[in-house]
Amino acid sequence: MPLRRLVCRGASLQPPVANMSDTAQRPSFTWLGFRLGARAALVLLPTLLLYGFAFGVMAAAKGLSSLEAVLFSGLVYAGGAQMASLQAWSDPLPLLAICLTTAAMNARYLLMGATLHAWFAPLPAWQSYGSLFAMGDANWAMALRHHRAGFSDAAYLAGTGFSMWFVWIGATFAGQLFGALMGDPQRLGIDFLLAAFFAAVSVTFFRQGGATAVPLVVGVVVAIVVQALVPGPWYMMCGALAGCIAGGLTSVARS
């Protein structure tokens, strides 16, 4: 969930080799594993508080009520996507563009979920598909580390997600209250919060290696051209699609 983990830093997408033999066996799913995860996730507390608060402030700037902001964080529960979709927020709401933006920001979850397949597939569906709701960047990485270290209790992931969820919602609520009290977002530069976040986070992408410059530059250029020609938030999707296709093509061409 925290933006700094937007892309799985250096974590391998392959299932851990050492545990491949576990594939056929059903991993345990216990209350103990759940509590272990819920406690382990507390290291993420400062990050979650700050991002949740920032999202709440931005939601208030876009005119969302505290109930709406809390439902937003509680049901969507994906920081980067929540912030990016606020960028497309206008009256009337462009529902399709908002959903596509959400999907683009969350496409990495497809890969992350796939890496859990070997570990979670033998579980009953309510356990595996229930746990997946709680999967975010940070706790996904924590759970995989935990699994690689030889612990197979699959309730760990749900546990981490559970405690993170409460912190995320609470921080959103506080941020929305603060933002609503603060008044004019323009004067305080709050409308620039998202741009500043993304600019800072894009710097971290360059440290992770991989195809970064090509999708970024293509995304920037295509979005600028499209927004000059087409009204509405479509420039975001066009830029994102063009950028990721360019990134996919160039990275395969190189390897």
Place this chain on the structure above:
Amino acid sequence: MSLDPEVLVAILLMALTTYLCRAGGFFLMRFVPITPRVEATLRALPIALMGAILGPIAWNGGPAEWVGLLVAIVAMRLSNNEFIAVLLAIATVAGIRAV
């Protein structure tokens, strides 16, 4: 504590979209392997989307936004801390707008 039905619909659709992303990769692994090309494309999506959001902000913005983006990037490189970078950038934008 108001709840606009249109906002509720948007939130529910986004929640559904997000859950489909979370569960979709896990589900599809039963049928298709993820090829390196698909993986590279999906990995490039977030940074491409961020570029697509930042580009027009810079293009349509004035000196406040340009300096703000520069401050965010430089501060991030130096401090490796998003909060410092974001706070400095926002303060810069607010300061330039106030002048």
